Amino acid sequence: MENKKPDICAALACEQPKNAVPIWELEFHLWNCFSPKRVILGTEFLTLSSGDQEKTLHENAEIMFAVSRELQFSALTIPGGYWEIAPGVPAYYWLPDEARIEQTKILKRVVSDNLMLMAVTGGVLAIPEANDYISFSTKLLEAPEEIDDLAQRCWFQGIEQGKKFSDLGVEGLITASDIAENRGPYFNPEQLRRFIFPYLHKWALEVKSLGVFPILHTDGNVESCLDEIAQSGISALQAIDPVAGMDIIRVKNRIGDKVCLCGNVDCGLFLNGTPEQIYKTTTDVLQACKTGGGFVLGASNVIQPQAPKENVLAMIEAWRHYGSYKPVTDKRL
Amino acid sequence: MNDLIGQISICIERGKVNKAAPYPPDMREQDGADELTKQAIDDGIDPNEILHGCMMGMQKIGEKFSRNEAFVPELLMSAKAMTAVMAHLKPFFQSGNVKRKGKFVIGTVAGDLHDIGKKLVAMVVEGNGWDVIDLGVDVSADKFIAAIDEHPGCIVGMSALLTTTMVNMEKSIQGIRAKHPGTKVIVGGAPLSTEYANKIHADGYAADPQGAVNLLNGF
Numbered sequence: 001m002e003n004k005k006p007d008i009c010a011a012l013a014c015e016q017p018k019n020a021v022p023i024w025e026l027e028f029h030l031w032n033c034f035s036p037k038r039v040i041l042g043t044e045f046l047t048l049s050s051g052d053q054e055k056t057l058h059e060n061a062e063i064m065f066a067v068s069r070e071l072q073f074s075a076l077t078i079p080g081g082y083w084e085i086a087p088g089v090p091a092y093y094w095l096p097d098e099a100r101i102e103q104t105k106i107l108k109r110v111v112s113d114n115l116m117l118m119a120v121t122g123g124v125l126a127i128p129e130a131n132d133y134i135s136f137s138t139k140l141l142e143a144p145e146e147i148d149d150l151a152q153r154c155w156f157q158g159i160e161q162g163k164k165f166s167d168l169g170v171e172g173l174i175t176a177s178d179i180a181e182n183r184g185p186y187f188n189p190e191q192l193r194r195f196i197f198p199y200l201h202k203w204a205l206e207v208k209s210l211g212v213f214p215i216l217h218t219d220g221n222v223e224s225c226l227d228e229i230a231q232s233g234i235s236a237l238q239a240i241d242p243v244a245g246m247d248i249i250r251v252k253n254r255i256g257d258k259v260c261l262c263g264n265v266d267c268g269l270f271l272n273g274t275p276e277q278i279y280k281t282t283t284d285v286l287q288a289c290k291t292g293g294g295f296v297l298g299a300s301n302v303i304q305p306q307a308p309k310e311n312v313l314a315m316i317e318a319w320r321h322y323g324s325y326k327p328v329t330d331k332r333l
Numbered sequence: 334m335n336d337l338i339g340q341i342s343i344c345i346e347r348g349k350v351n352k353a354a355p356y357p358p359d360m361r362e363q364d365g366a367d368e369l370t371k372q373a374i375d376d377g378i379d380p381n382e383i384l385h386g387c388m389m390g391m392q393k394i395g396e397k398f399s400r401n402e403a404f405v406p407e408l409l410m411s412a413k414a415m416t417a418v419m420a421h422l423k424p425f426f427q428s429g430n431v432k433r434k435g436k437f438v439i440g441t442v443a444g445d446l447h448d449i450g451k452k453l454v455a456m457v458v459e460g461n462g463w464d465v466i467d468l469g470v471d472v473s474a475d476k477f478i479a480a481i482d483e484h485p486g487c488i489v490g491m492s493a494l495l496t497t498t499m500v501n502m503e504k505s506i507q508g509i510r511a512k513h514p515g516t517k518v519i520v521g522g523a524p525l526s527t528e529y530a531n532k533i534h535a536d537g538y539a540a541d542p543q544g545a546v547n548l549l550n551g552f
């Protein structure tokens with residue numbers, strides 16, 4: 001079987017892969033559409049007996065690997081730790097801590113060296129969830145020392161978690177830190193300089209020292225701070241949020257030689273677009289970004305479970321036509 | 334304009350809540366929106382004028398936000414200062430001595446838990462003289478309709494941040510129109526556009542809170 005890891009390693013190092021543009025999804029929710037068996041995660045996983053949990057983790061790994069191969073993924077993001085999209089509402093893609101570790105071990109054995117494993121382990125502050133943003137925002141202005149502490153703790157925990165997962169063979173660590181929204185950064189420039197960029201820098205250095213790729217995921221419009229992002233030392237920037245008007249060509253021109261870009265087919269289009277639209281957008285993104293490498297194809301954000309599988313297949317189809325780096329006449333992959 | 338009113342307006346624009354508040358640093362130890370409003374009422378200043386000062390401050394920060402010169406946390410601080418003013422004005426609203434421009438019912442639609450944008454719109458609209466009823470997040474069509482039943486003549490605002498929940502806006506609008514045909518509905522949220530708003534027969538779309546205020550004032 002073709003080993004897809006060297007291609008994504010090259011891209012994340014801002015080089016041109018030998019074979020093709022790698023494909024990687026930040027968070028993929030459609031495993032079950034491409035498999036006769038079902039991945040079981042989150043709340044449903046908790047209801048299983050411990051024996052069944054163990055069996056499920058093995059099945060999950062087999063399904064994820066098989067689907068990743070079918071869809072030509074070069075990397076796979078392991079399920080995240082518990083997080084709530086609102087008080088009491090757990091996100092879909094998570095496992096309890098111990099199971100998450102176990103899932104990673106099993107996945108590593110199953111995927112071996114054929115795929116890169118990625119994990120969201122954090123490290124940098126973000127727009128807070130649920131109602132926390134009100135007290136967080138007040139503290140940003142009234143008690144910035146408390147935010148210093150918070151940023152430090154977030155960084156420390158991110159590093160601790162990162163070490164744990166890198167020891168298990170994870171090769172890409174992600175801090176999912178939405179620092180912006182449609183208009184631009186949530187934080188003012190002074191706050192970015194104090195609470196975000198120094199920690200991003202420390203985090204990137206530390207992660208690199210583990211021999212692992214540090215990846216920043218942020219939604220929103222970050223055009224005004226692309227230089228700081230590029231200088232932080234991260235290997236890759238994921239999202240390049242089209243909803244917020246981010247133009248990946250402009251980003252590529254500005255920082256594409258320093259940071260690998262991962263994205264940015266609009267995750268919303270996966271939900272309400274047609275396969276033709278996905279094919280066209282993917283083609284445009286590939287043609288704009290693949291030159292010289294330093295580019296990983298994927299959706300801008302989570303491909304949610306309601307997305308029709310035909311749209312995912314349309315992205316792969318466009319990649320088959322335009323994703324190759326091989327200098328042959330029939331470049332179809 | 335009365336000096337106190339001018340100062341209240343500045344406190345709102347700058348997010349100075351009360352004397353104890355350490356923000357903004359250059360206004361430390363000075364009276365904030367809370368103390369100044371109390372003083373204005375004690376001095377017998379017409380509460381309508383106080384509300385007007387509040388509106389001016391809120392409009393200024395709203396416009397700055399629209400021009401990308403202010404950030405979300407700063408706008409939230411202004412809203413906090415505005416809330417301090419409103420607490421003093423409450424008895425006058427209740428007695429009918431101070432009239433607001435109308436009622437505005439707002440919520441994030443069913444299935445959607447994004448709160449921040451909706452909250453900012455609610456706060457800026459309130460600071461611009463409207464009586465705002467914030468229904469929170471994950472609001473069903475039935476809840477919107479029940480709120481209109483309770484507040485006849487209100488204008489409705491709906492927020493959606495997800496492609497999967499934008500469709501719930503359309504459903505809610507249809508439900509509202511069936512029961513309360515004359516009700517005006519405005520919509521907003523990161524993935525929305527004027528085209529989408531037109532498609533689902535909303536009465537207006539705005540990209541930011543000040544835009545929402547302008548829409549409401551135009552009806």
Ligand code: B12
Nearest residue numbers: 130181268301446447448450490492495496521522523541
């Ligand atoms: C912060 C955030 C979150 C936070 C929300 C925190 C909170 N307390 O609200 C959390 C982490 C919980 C979250 C969760 C999810 N999110 Co989210 N999130 C964002 C993010 C980064 C910023 C949104 C925000 O708060 N902006 C700040 C405010 C000030 O801006 P705003 O909401 O746009 O509102 C302004 C205007 O739109 C307007 N407005 C807003 N409402 C209204 C209403 C009216 C009437 C008017 C006139 C105007 C108006 O005025 C506001 C002020 O200027 C956006 C990225 C983006 N580009 O916006 C993604 C984004 C919205 N999220 C997205 C996704 C996919 C999700 C999840 C599904 C992810 C997941 N893995 O589960 C979940 C869904 C949860 C759910 N069921 O709701 C996608 C949606 C894509 C799509 N097309 O569907 C986005 C666009 C990210 C992306 N790049 O794709 N998210």
